[in-house]
Amino acid sequence: MAATALPRTRGHARRAPRRPLGIVPTGVLVLGAIYTLFPVSWVVVAATKSKAELFSTSTFAPGTGLLSNLTDLFAYRDGVFWLWLLNTLLYAGGGAVLSTAVSTVSGYALATYDFPGRNLIFNILIGGILVPSVVLAIPQYLLFSKAGLADTYWSVLLPQILHPYSIYLARIYARAAIPGSLLEAGRLDGASEWRLFRQVALPMMTPGMVTIFLFQFVAIWNNFLLPFIMLGDDHRFPLTVGLYTLLAAGANQPSLYNLIITGTLLSLIPLIALFLTMQRYWRTDLSGGAVKS
Amino acid sequence: MRVNRLAVAAVAILTTALSAACSGGTEEPSSEAASQSAAPAGPVKLTYWTWVPNMDKIVTVWNQAHPDIQVTVSKQAGGDDAAAKFLTAAKAGNPPDLVQAEYQMLPSFVAADAVADLKAETAQAKAEFGEGIWGLVTLGTDAVYAVPQDSGPMMLYYRKDLFEKYGIEVPKTWDEYAEAARAVHKKDPKVFLGTFSSKDPGWFAGLSQQAGAQWWSISGDAWKVAVNDEATTKVASYWGGLVKEGVIDGMPYFTPEWNKALNDGKLLTWPSAVWGPGVLSSNAPKAKGKWAIAPLPQWSASDNYSGFWGGSSTAVAAKSPNKAAAAQFATWLNTDPQALDLLIKEGAVYPASAKGAALMTEAPDFFSNQPDFWQQAAAIGATARGFTFGPNVNVTYNAYRDAFDKAVAAKSDFAAAVAAMQDTTVADMQKSGFSLAQ
Numbered sequence: 001m002a003a004t005a006l007p008r009t010r011g012h013a014r015r016a017p018r019r020p021l022g023i024v025p026t027g028v029l030v031l032g033a034i035y036t037l038f039p040v041s042w043v044v045v046a047a048t049k050s051k052a053e054l055f056s057t058s059t060f061a062p063g064t065g066l067l068s069n070l071t072d073l074f075a076y077r078d079g080v081f082w083l084w085l086l087n088t089l090l091y092a093g094g095g096a097v098l099s100t101a102v103s104t105v106s107g108y109a110l111a112t113y114d115f116p117g118r119n120l121i122f123n124i125l126i127g128g129i130l131v132p133s134v135v136l137a138i139p140q141y142l143l144f145s146k147a148g149l150a151d152t153y154w155s156v157l158l159p160q161i162l163h164p165y166s167i168y169l170a171r172i173y174a175r176a177a178i179p180g181s182l183l184e185a186g187r188l189d190g191a192s193e194w195r196l197f198r199q200v201a202l203p204m205m206t207p208g209m210v211t212i213f214l215f216q217f218v219a220i221w222n223n224f225l226l227p228f229i230m231l232g233d234d235h236r237f238p239l240t241v242g243l244y245t246l247l248a249a250g251a252n253q254p255s256l257y258n259l260i261i262t263g264t265l266l267s268l269i270p271l272i273a274l275f276l277t278m279q280r281y282w283r284t285d286l287s288g289g290a291v292k293s
Numbered sequence: 294m295r296v297n298r299l300a301v302a303a304v305a306i307l308t309t310a311l312s313a314a315c316s317g318g319t320e321e322p323s324s325e326a327a328s329q330s331a332a333p334a335g336p337v338k339l340t341y342w343t344w345v346p347n348m349d350k351i352v353t354v355w356n357q358a359h360p361d362i363q364v365t366v367s368k369q370a371g372g373d374d375a376a377a378k379f380l381t382a383a384k385a386g387n388p389p390d391l392v393q394a395e396y397q398m399l400p401s402f403v404a405a406d407a408v409a410d411l412k413a414e415t416a417q418a419k420a421e422f423g424e425g426i427w428g429l430v431t432l433g434t435d436a437v438y439a440v441p442q443d444s445g446p447m448m449l450y451y452r453k454d455l456f457e458k459y460g461i462e463v464p465k466t467w468d469e470y471a472e473a474a475r476a477v478h479k480k481d482p483k484v485f486l487g488t489f490s491s492k493d494p495g496w497f498a499g500l501s502q503q504a505g506a507q508w509w510s511i512s513g514d515a516w517k518v519a520v521n522d523e524a525t526t527k528v529a530s531y532w533g534g535l536v537k538e539g540v541i542d543g544m545p546y547f548t549p550e551w552n553k554a555l556n557d558g559k560l561l562t563w564p565s566a567v568w569g570p571g572v573l574s575s576n577a578p579k580a581k582g583k584w585a586i587a588p589l590p591q592w593s594a595s596d597n598y599s600g601f602w603g604g605s606s607t608a609v610a611a612k613s614p615n616k617a618a619a620a621q622f623a624t625w626l627n628t629d630p631q632a633l634d635l636l637i638k639e640g641a642v643y644p645a646s647a648k649g650a651a652l653m654t655e656a657p658d659f660f661s662n663q664p665d666f667w668q669q670a671a672a673i674g675a676t677a678r679g680f681t682f683g684p685n686v687n688v689t690y691n692a693y694r695d696a697f698d699k700a701v702a703a704k705s706d707f708a709a710a711v712a713a714m715q716d717t718t719v720a721d722m723q724k725s726g727f728s729l730a731q
Binding site: 051052241256 | 340
């Protein structure tokens with residue numbers, strides 16, 4: 001998603017002279033769009049099918065069961081779906097905000113200050129990107145258990161706040177977006193470092209922060225393994241783990257496919273809404289720079 | 294940090310399990326002391342991981358009647374993941390007090406010292422259960438590691454209407470079943486009598502039990518592993534032959550493809566367990582009233598055996614501070630008539646206890662055409678053979694999926710797949726430090 005933000009400025013330059021070649025990238029993008037949207041469209045159609053229709057009617061024939069699926073889902077265990085949705089919002093929203101804050105501050109510091117150990121820290125962070133978070137889930141669980149924090153909201157929030165890739169992104173962005181001369185000018189005018197960060201750097205980093213926020217929001221929203229391992233109490237489950245209990249209902253219980261598919265569809269809506277509303281921040285801030293060099 | 298844990302656990306299981314008469318006695322006072330010390334500080338609080346539907350409603354009944362022991366249900370995802378999660382939690386030192394344990398997973402809990410021996414607390418409950426079921430929670434030792442909850446005796450589900458349409462009789466032996474498979478497939482090449490699922494090792498284990506297989510047994514102070522015993526090899530070769538011949542399909546159970554075949558009447562039988570109606574009514578609702586049950590086909594006309602597929606028990610975590618209270622709840626849940634009634638009605642469970650099974654009178658809605666469904670099921674359940682699961686069933690089951698996936702796709706020798714399961718199981722147990730008898 002971040003990639004769509006950057007090429008926009010380049011698009012203007014290319015448009016006129018290279019018209020015929022333009023078909024190729026467009027075609028690739030269309031293929032990519034179909035590839036990613038196809039499963040989503042299946043979810044949309046399947047969510048309308050009743051239990052009887054789900055496995056018997058043709059794949060893309062709309063069904064008649066959307067309303068009953070929704071009623072069943074909301075009635076399932078006295079509306080536990082809403083609780084899971086709220087939990088997910090808390091984990092994804094809270095986690096993404098905290099993670100963006102930490103990443104922005106660290107990225108800004110790494111990009112603009114020269115201090116001993118800076119490269120070491122940065123290299124360790126880059127190494128951290130290479131370690132998949134899946135690998136860390138069980139050690140994190142054991143650590144949190146020792147601290148008595150397992151099976152709490154913190155056990156899911158805290159591990160997702162420090163995200164090496166986001167810090168890396170923030171550093172790259174800060175480096176490119178904040179000219180050293182601007183900070184120098186501010187210092188000469190007697191602004192404190194805190195004020196420089198808040199009033200000069202922060203507005204310029206907003207598009208980068210939005211990207212990091214969205215990345216983290218989506219990543220936490222979709223995260224399964226960490227909450228699955230950390231949480232025992234089903235009233236703290238996010239949607240991913242909650243819906244999974246409907247799928248793996250035990251060997252002798254049927255999977256509640258209808259409810260899972262409908263729940264999946266509903267859980268997509270906040271993500272789509274978020275992207276549509278956040279998109280404009282990329283545009284306004286990328287086009288309106290503070291310094292023209 | 295715990296490289297040798299499995300080796301230690303292996304020794305531990307064998308010492309506690311085999312000389313449980315003495316070790317059971319030493320465990321006992323400590324758990325009682327723990328529950329007593331916790332008692333004055335208000336009601337005992339227990340957490341319970343389970344995936345039985347509506348268990349919270351059943352527990353509410355207990356909580357109202359027992360203000361001093363309050364149970365909180367946490368509904369988990371079922372199956373292998375639940376077992377892995379419980380083992381991880383037990384290792385980290387914060388397991389729930391009570392946990393739903395599938396019979397095939399219980400030995401791995403015991404090997405990891407994750408569940409408590411309930412021998413003293415369940416002395417009276419023992420009489421409520423059949424021997425085959427009880428063996429699943431004692432692992433053939435003197436200890437008792439859980440209270441049985443539900444069971445899955447196997448039977449043959451078949452499409453009565455389509456059997457009549459294709460003019461075939463309900464098969465009494467596996468030979469007749471093979472003949473019927475050929476006959477059906479000849480009449481309509483798109484229709485199969487059944488399918489061999491390479492994704493459901495529990496199903497295959499149940500069929501092997503029926504044939505008399507004993508994959509694991511404890512011999513002296515060592516495990517004996519015989520996944521490739523004669524009975525299992527016979528079962529595998531039988532199905533392998535039919536798959537190779539092309540008269541039995543190779544699609545796995547519980548897939549959308551399978552659901553579709555059931556709905557379209559392309560599959561005529563399903564050798565499955567007593568909990569089958571729930572699956573059929575949900576995945577193939579169109580065929581309501583068209584299915585019927587019969588005992589599994591037998592290996593020889595004079596036999597009358599069945600096996601178990603699925604089923605679970607209620608275990609108490611070894612690290613629970615309130616073991617006595619937890620055992621009391623587990624016993625109530627699985628033997629008290631009121632609890633059994635709730636388990637049946639709210640939890641859609643087929644109770645393991647004889648008293649509970651007798652409570653099942655009204656045939657499932659999906660089988661309204663067969664009013665004696667539960668009487669038949671009980672009669673079949675009484676013929677189920679006992680079985681002991683080993684401490685690494687998950688490894689054996691994964692080996693099943695790997696080997697049979699390939700064997701079904703290539704239509705190759707199924708007996709070789711069984712041999713691969715045996716080799717993988719033995720290699721894993723050796724690596725984990727279990728001592729094996731030859």
